[in-house]
Amino acid sequence: MGVLTVISTFASLSLIANGALVRVADFGTNPTSLQMNINVPSKLAAKPAIILALHGCGGTGEQYAQMTKYNTLSEQKGFITIFPSTKKDNNCWEVNTAKGLSRDAGGDNQGLASMIKYTISKYTADATKVFVTGTSSGCMMTNVMMATYPDLFAAASCYSGVAAGCLAGSPGASPQSADPACANGQKVKTAAEWGVIVKAMYPGYNGSYPRLATWHGTSDTFVHYKNLAEMLKEWSGLMGVEFTKNATDVPQSGYTQMVYGDGTKLVAYSAKGVGHTVPVHEADDLVWFGL
Numbered sequence: 001m002g003v004l005t006v007i008s009t010f011a012s013l014s015l016i017a018n019g020a021l022v023r024v025a026d027f028g029t030n031p032t033s034l035q036m037n038i039n040v041p042s043k044l045a046a047k048p049a050i051i052l053a054l055h056g057c058g059g060t061g062e063q064y065a066q067m068t069k070y071n072t073l074s075e076q077k078g079f080i081t082i083f084p085s086t087k088k089d090n091n092c093w094e095v096n097t098a099k100g101l102s103r104d105a106g107g108d109n110q111g112l113a114s115m116i117k118y119t120i121s122k123y124t125a126d127a128t129k130v131f132v133t134g135t136s137s138g139c140m141m142t143n144v145m146m147a148t149y150p151d152l153f154a155a156a157s158c159y160s161g162v163a164a165g166c167l168a169g170s171p172g173a174s175p176q177s178a179d180p181a182c183a184n185g186q187k188v189k190t191a192a193e194w195g196v197i198v199k200a201m202y203p204g205y206n207g208s209y210p211r212l213a214t215w216h217g218t219s220d221t222f223v224h225y226k227n228l229a230e231m232l233k234e235w236s237g238l239m240g241v242e243f244t245k246n247a248t249d250v251p252q253s254g255y256t257q258m259v260y261g262d263g264t265k266l267v268a269y270s271a272k273g274v275g276h277t278v279p280v281h282e283a284d285d286l287v288w289f290g291l
């Protein structure tokens with residue numbers, strides 16, 4: 001057995017050991033050759049909910065499944081988790097190109113939408129309980145999915161990312177390829193300006209946007225903390241909610257919950273002294289999703 005065979009055998013064994021993450025080959029239109037990995041719990045709920053969980057740059061779906069607790073929680077709650085992988089641009093999601101920031105135009109977002117549609121159909125999942133989350137580049141892509149496929153998702157959560165459209169026109173989306181202005185917090189716009197950008201990603205859409213809980217560390221210098229304010233301007237404008245109050249030490253010491261409107265559509269968690277990235281708060285995500 002050659003070294004490569006040993007490695008790939010080992011990799012596939014660890015895949016199976018990790019909460020039965022299974023690779024799905026033919027899930028529909030997949031213009032950017034994404035990999036679809038799915039976790040279906042042994043005790044699947046009737047009409048299960050679906051969580052799309054997006055890794056950061058340099059990561060993979062398998063790694064994100066191992067880093068997070070969604071698979072363990074799905075055994076208690078019966079939801080399905082999809083952990084896709086992108087292998088392009090240092091494994092960063094396509095949040096910069098014109099096609100990637102449009103609906104059904106051949107970007108990563110279209111392949112991810114296909115995964116959702118496939119899973120709803122194959123497992124008779126509840127189309128009103130589909131959620132998206134992610135870390136860093138995965139949080140950037142969460143924002144892009146909210147903008148381009150708002151009709152697919154009931155709610156979103158994400159960690160340490162940027163507003164949809166922040167990287168528009170950048171040559172790449174990875175730290176190595178991107179225009180650094182976005183990550184450095186220099187893409188500053190009004191709520192109205194962000195609104196125009198998001199509307200242009202799905203022209204004619206007049207429905208509501210998914211609810212969002214977003215997390216960012218004040219000491220993040222990699223994807224600067226200023227991006228949290230931009231993301232909040234973007235979605236508060238589109239959702240028609242304004243900042244109402246802060247709740248300190250929620251959900252834990254050092255975190256501030258920033259509540260918009262009545263807190264059912266948009267909340268942020270500002271994590272004092274936390275860098276890149278804020279640890280995933282899976283239990284809080286599930287509460288936000290209503291699972």
Ligand SMILES: *[C@@H]1O[C@H](CO)[C@@H](O)[C@H](O)[C@H]1NC(C)=O
Binds near residue numbers: 207
């Ligand atoms: C929203 O868009 C749908 C589909 O294009 C259309 O049928 C509906 O009339 C629109 N509603 C409003 C309030 O504009």
Ligand SMILES: *[C@@H]1O[C@H](CO)[C@@H](O)[C@H](O)[C@H]1NC(C)=O
Binds near residue numbers: 246256258270
């Ligand atoms: C709410 O909390 C955030 C994060 O700590 C802070 O930047 C902001 O100034 C606070 N707003 C008010 C009105 O206290």
